[in-house]
Amino acid sequence: MSTARTRLAGVTGHRLFWPLVVLVVLLAANTVYRPSFLSVELKNGHLYGSLIDILRLSAPLILVALGMSLVIATGGIDLSVGSVAAVCGAIACLYISEQPDQNSLGGVLTAVAIAFGIALLLGAWNGILVAGIGIQPIIATLILMVAGRGLAQLVTSGQIITINSEPYKTIGVGHLLTLPFAIIIALAVTLVVALLTRRTALGMIIEAVGGNAEASRLAGVRSRRITFLVYVVSAACAAVAGFMMTANVSSADGNAVGLWVELDAILAVVIGGTSLVGGRFYLSGTIVGALIIQTLTTSVYAMNIDPQTALLFKAVVVIAVCLIQAPAFRARFRRRQAPGVPPAAPVEKQKEQVPA
Template structure:
């Protein structure tokens, strides 16, 4: 039992259960209602799983980038690029020779994501630019590139196969969920069954000494940012399939904050070092649950962004050792004052 509570995944999991329970009580049980229509499950919880899978996929990639002490804020733009490419190919606007083959379109979009990631990797690993600045270049330029690919329009498509990426069902459960589970299992295998995970943590703690210890820092950074790009592209595909088109202006807009938020709530240190992909996935589900409930309760969406920013700041402060000692000092000070008259 003690072993269980000490796990990194324990705290966020409790928070998730608590939030879901609170939502369930407030909504008077509507929240838990799952109905079966034509063999598919419907309900709030299923919605959270469907929409949250986007965040979960993103968070899985982002966790590793943050684990090395870096970051990737270009994910939103990479999503837009992937969506624009896939939709344009399916639509037949570019590469008409493929006749809108969905499978090839998805493959090329993922490849583009990997390419974006490789670019980030090149800037960060080879040129030693701060990850923040390097990915910010793609953050602003990427959306422009997506616009140029889509020719400044919102590309709408009519392909049943493409819709299924977001709206389809397998065994009555939404497809994105299976994609997310697949990605997470792959990442877990990579980080827990190979030395890669420990190497990432080592780089996060101290890149210099990791290099001296014989870890190939550069190569690992390349791999991490390429993986980040691929996960972002995957999330972009799900999003564009969800709205049945590519909206380069709004696809994944400001989603980098949600990604970082999910990772931070999961308990991964934003300064690098210890990380857990499962925690981040749980964090992603927490973010999605908060968003879904806020919308369901009719709170203005503008406030969501403010709330999320506040949560990130609070989580950062809790992670900060200096802040905790300061709070402790104040507490002890107060307690000391209270005890003083008694003595």
């Protein structure tokens, strides 16, 4: 019996337990509301269904959140991902729109390559500010968050660039092997990031830097390089997400692409169990977090609630998840459960004022 209990405790204590419960509850609520929710059908060799839609729509967020996980694991934060996505999407679309044949695969690949290169530069800029000059990450990336929006509009000249390019469109809405291409890209990037961090020693070294920067330095870790690298990776992920978002609608709006995606990404990372202080990161948790956010948005759509109102639910989820994870909140909760621990010296409290 006790082993059953410990096993149960092991399950509920697992960091993915609560996020998965939330995800299941969301899916269940949708199914109750609309029984056809769970059905997936094959049409013209493509899979269709609400679940597939959720996966497809969450792809950009998953990408951004993956990069964000690494940045947060080093104890940093990257606010500029939304702007980077907008800049890269805009550059790719601009280049394609200037091609004589927008459908040429070569042109699209060049466009994507150029935009990706720019993303690496933007990531390097963040990395230099944080790792090189030593500016606080939240401030350093705020600069690009603000200026990046302007750059994106500069690229599009304030217009919405509309393109008509089948190869580019594929990134957002195409299919491959019955699955939406976006899902495959997200899977591929997830795999790459997972391999990059877990098959090499990068993941462990990132966690060491985020967990204890000084100890890592004294163990011979070149922590500056690592910090620099994660901002570049984050920008690269954001760029791919930017391609996806613009390809989805075959147009680039410097103002709207990736708006607030940084907040959703940070949220996904935190829901996934990675601490904002840095240290251990969980890519699987991040993906569950991103799926929760997208499912929430999709359900709200499906239930005919205004999408903006979804923010209300999001607020509730953020606070709930953060409270569950906050040590101070847990301590309070536990104290209430275990009356054996006396509150700290209540009698002495009155004397606390310092005489003026």
